[in-house]
Structures are given as C-alpha cells and as structure tokens.
Amino acid sequence: xxxxxxVKDAQPGSRGQPMTAPQPASGPKPPRDQRLDAFRGLxxxxxxxxxxxxxxxxxxxxxxxxxxxxxxLFVFCSGLASAMAFxxxxxxxxxxxxxARTLYRAWQVYWAHLGLFIALAALAIVxxxxxxxxxxxxxxxxxxxxxxxxxxxxxxxxxxxxxxLDILPMYLVILGLIPVMMLARQQHPALPFVLAGAxxxxxxxxxxxxxxxxxxxxxxxxxPFAWQLIFFAGFAIGMGWIAVPALCQRGLLIASASFVILxxxxxxxxxxxxxxxxxxxxxxxxxxxxxxxxxxxxIVHFAATAYLVLSAVAHWRIRLDGVIGRHVIKVGQQxxxxxxxxxxxxxxxxxxxxxxxxxxxxAAVINLxxxxxxxxxxxxxxxxxxxxxxxxxRTGSLPANLPPNLTHQ
Numbered sequence: 001x002x003x004x005x006x007v008k009d010a011q012p013g014s015r016g017q018p019m020t021a022p023q024p025a026s027g028p029k030p031p032r033d034q035r036l037d038a039f040r041g042l043x044x045x046x047x048x049x050x051x052x053x054x055x056x057x058x059x060x061x062x063x064x065x066x067x068x069x070x071x072x073l074f075v076f077c078s079g080l081a082s083a084m085a086f087x088x089x090x091x092x093x094x095x096x097x098x099x100a101r102t103l104y105r106a107w108q109v110y111w112a113h114l115g116l117f118i119a120l121a122a123l124a125i126v127x128x129x130x131x132x133x134x135x136x137x138x139x140x141x142x143x144x145x146x147x148x149x150x151x152x153x154x155x156x157x158x159x160x161x162x163x164x165l166d167i168l169p170m171y172l173v174i175l176g177l178i179p180v181m182m183l184a185r186q187q188h189p190a191l192p193f194v195l196a197g198a199x200x201x202x203x204x205x206x207x208x209x210x211x212x213x214x215x216x217x218x219x220x221x222x223x224p225f226a227w228q229l230i231f232f233a234g235f236a237i238g239m240g241w242i243a244v245p246a247l248c249q250r251g252l253l254i255a256s257a258s259f260v261i262l263x264x265x266x267x268x269x270x271x272x273x274x275x276x277x278x279x280x281x282x283x284x285x286x287x288x289x290x291x292x293x294x295x296x297x298x299i300v301h302f303a304a305t306a307y308l309v310l311s312a313v314a315h316w317r318i319r320l321d322g323v324i325g326r327h328v329i330k331v332g333q334q335x336x337x338x339x340x341x342x343x344x345x346x347x348x349x350x351x352x353x354x355x356x357x358x359x360x361x362x363a364a365v366i367n368l369x370x371x372x373x374x375x376x377x378x379x380x381x382x383x384x385x386x387x388x389x390x391x392x393x394r395t396g397s398l399p400a401n402l403p404p405n406l407t408h409q
Contacts, residue, residue, distance in 0.1 A: 041332030046070040048342035053350035068302035079231040083238025099179040161212040173224035226294040256304035
C-alpha cells in the first residue's frame with residue numbers, strides 16, 4: 001500500500017478515487033496532488049495570525065465567520081498525513097513496527113513541545129528586560145519561580161500546559177491512539193469507529209479529560225479525547241476505511257452552503273456585538289466548552305466548509321503550486337517546523353503590536369514580515385532535509401592538501 005494511494009479523494013461523479021492516481025506501467029509520472037500540503041500550509045499561516053497577541057488581523061480569520069477554525073483543519077489534515085506516514089508501515093511491516101514508527105514520531109513531537117516551551121520562556125525574559133512587559137513572563141516563568149517542583153514536573157509529564165502550548169500535547173495523545181485503532185481494525189472493521197465515538201461521547205457525558213494545570217485542576221484546552229474524532233475521520237479517509245461523497249453534487253453543495261451561511265451571523269463579531277439576542281442564541285446552541293470539547297456543530301461546519309472548498313478547487317487543483325501556492329505548500333510540507341516557528345514569531349509579533357499602538361500600517365508590516373519568516377523557515381528546513389551535502393562531489397571543490405582519509409567521507 002503506497003502512501004500516494006492511501007489518501008482517497010472524491011471527484012465529480014465518483015466515489016473513493018485515489019487522491020494521486022496510480023501510475024501506469026509506462027509513461028510520464030502524473031503530477032502530484034498538492035491539496036493536503038496546501039491546506040496544511042494555510043492552516044499554519046492562519047495559526048500564526050491567530051496566536052499573535054493583539055493582532056488586529058485576528059478579527060478577519062475564517063474562524064470569525066463560522067463555528068470551526070484552523071484547528072479543525074490542522075487536526076483533520078494531520079489525520080490524513082498520519083495515514084500516509086504510518087499506514088503503509090502498519091500494512092507492510094506489521095503492527096509492532098507500525099507502532100514503533102508512530103511512537104518514534106510521538107517522541108519527536110514531545111521534545112519539540114519541550115523545546116518550544118524553552119524558546120517561549122527565554123523570549124518572555126527578553127521581553128520583560130527590554131520592554132518591561134510581564135504578560136509572557138507571568139504565563140511561562142512565574143509559575144516556575146513560585147513552585148518549581150510542581151511546574152517542572154508538570155511540564156515534563158504534560159500535567160501543566162501553559163498558554164499556546166496545548167496543541168502538540170493533544171497531538172501526542174492522539175498519536176498514541178493510532179496503534180489502538182489499528183489493532184481494533186484487525187478485530188473488526190467497525191471497531192475503530194466505535195472506539196472513536198465512545199471516547200467522544202465519554203467527554204460529553206462523563207467529562208473525560210486530562211489535567212492541564214496542577215494548581216487549578218483545569219483540563220486541557222484541547223481535549224484530546226474529543227479532538228481525536230476529527231483526527232480519525234481524516235485518518236480513516238486516508239486509509240480508505242470510509243468513502244467520501246463525490247464532489248460538486250448539487251444537493252450537498254446546497255446543504256453545505258446553507259449551513260455555512262446560517263452559521264455566519266452566529267459567529268461574526270460584527271453581528272454578535274450589535275445583536276445581543278444572537279449572541280445569547282449562540283451560547284444556547286454551542287453549549288458547554290464548545291471548542292475544548294469539540295462541539296458537534298463545529299464538526300458539521302468544518303465538513304460543510306471542506307466540501308465547498310474542495311468542490312471549488314476540484315478543477316484546478318493541479319495548479320495550486322503557483323507563485324504564492326508553492327510557498328504555502330512548502331509550509332505544509334514542513335508542518336511541525338512551521339508550527340513551532342509560527343508560535344515563536346507570533347509572540348515576537350505580539351510585542352510589535354503592543355508597541356505600535358494599533359496602527360494599521362504597522363500591523364500590516366508586522367503580519368507580512370511574520371508570514372514571510374514562517375515561509376522562509378519552511379524553505380530552510382526543507383533545504384536541510386534535502387541533505388544537499390550528500391550529493392555528487394563537485395570537481396575541484398576540495399583543497400589539494402586535504403588528508404586522503406577525508407576525501408571518502
């Protein structure tokens with residue numbers, strides 16, 4: 001089972017067609033479908049805008065116009081990408097090696113999470129010393145200074161998740177569930193769906209969660225037992241366990257568009273701020289911790305939006321890697337590095353927004369510079385991963401007096 005054939009697509013008039021068509025025995029290689037990378041990259045760029053404190057552009061991200069946000073896009077695409085990354089290992093090498101491959105990725109993400117905290121903590125100290133602002137310091141450093149034993153133990157055990165550090169831990173828990181779902185699939189094709197649904201229901205019926213603050217007892221901001229549902233929806237599609245509806249169907253287009261349009265006045269601040277009755281109705285409809293526990297209407301909104309967008313790009317998806325698109329795709333290809341960099345750059349941008357006092361031109365410059373840094377970082381990581389130093393040696397590139405034993409390394 002090749003990675004390119006794991007992820008399933010739905011073209012007009014078809015069901016469950018491969019996202020990347022199988023290669024013929026001979027002839028040119030078909031162009032790569034870049035939609036997954038493009039959407040992941042778009043999600044990373046939106047995450048930068050959404051996580052920069054005081055960013056006026058945050059008022060205009062897609063989350064302000066509907067129930068779902070870039071987080072659903074990030075988690076769903078992660079499920080698809082995980083099917084591509086780990087699914088073939090489970091299929092070709094068995095459950096034990098597939099589990100080892102998944103846990104190795106979780107190990108990488110865990111250290112990335114700790115490294116991100118160290119970077120943000122160091123930034124908090126720099127910001128305090130240079131500007132006198134205590135916002136970041138109080139969030140990341142003050143708990144350690146006040147109760148170092150509890151804070152440090154909570155940090156390494158994921159029992160303490162400071163602000164903006166809650167997405168990767170959620171991803172870690174979900175990664176740990178992949179071997180469970182693969183084992184369940186071996187027992188019965190429907191069992192992974194039963195487990196995913198049972199975990200989601202346990203969140204809403206019994207309050208299943210994990211502690212994210214040892215001092216207050218608050219749960220994780222992104223409850224992994226709820227968010228796994230949308231992750232494994234993407235994973236199941238990627239593995240070919242479920243078929244997706246054909247794109248551009250008139251009935252589904254009308255239903256999806258109607259739901260998205262109806263959700264707009266219940267989400268856009270420009271309406272809610274002037275119509276208190278709608279704000280109250282939203283609270284009634286989206287009850288509970290609707291983002292933390294992934295309210296079902298957020299799932300429906302994401303599915304409807306995804307269907308509309310995929311239908312819109314169905315006929316020109318091969319041209320996604322245009323002048324701007326290729327940079328967005330590169331960000332999606334290096335999603336972990338882009339995510340880490342986007343959060344650090346977002347905090348730096350937050351200082352700029354505070355100093356600029358809300359100036360629109362300054363906000364545009366800061367946002368564009370931040371987005372450019374994330375894109376540049378993705379290209380740099382991609383260059384390092386290509387290992388350019390391991391290619392053919394250029395003639396005359398070595399000094400004449402280089403020791404013979406080094407010329408073969």
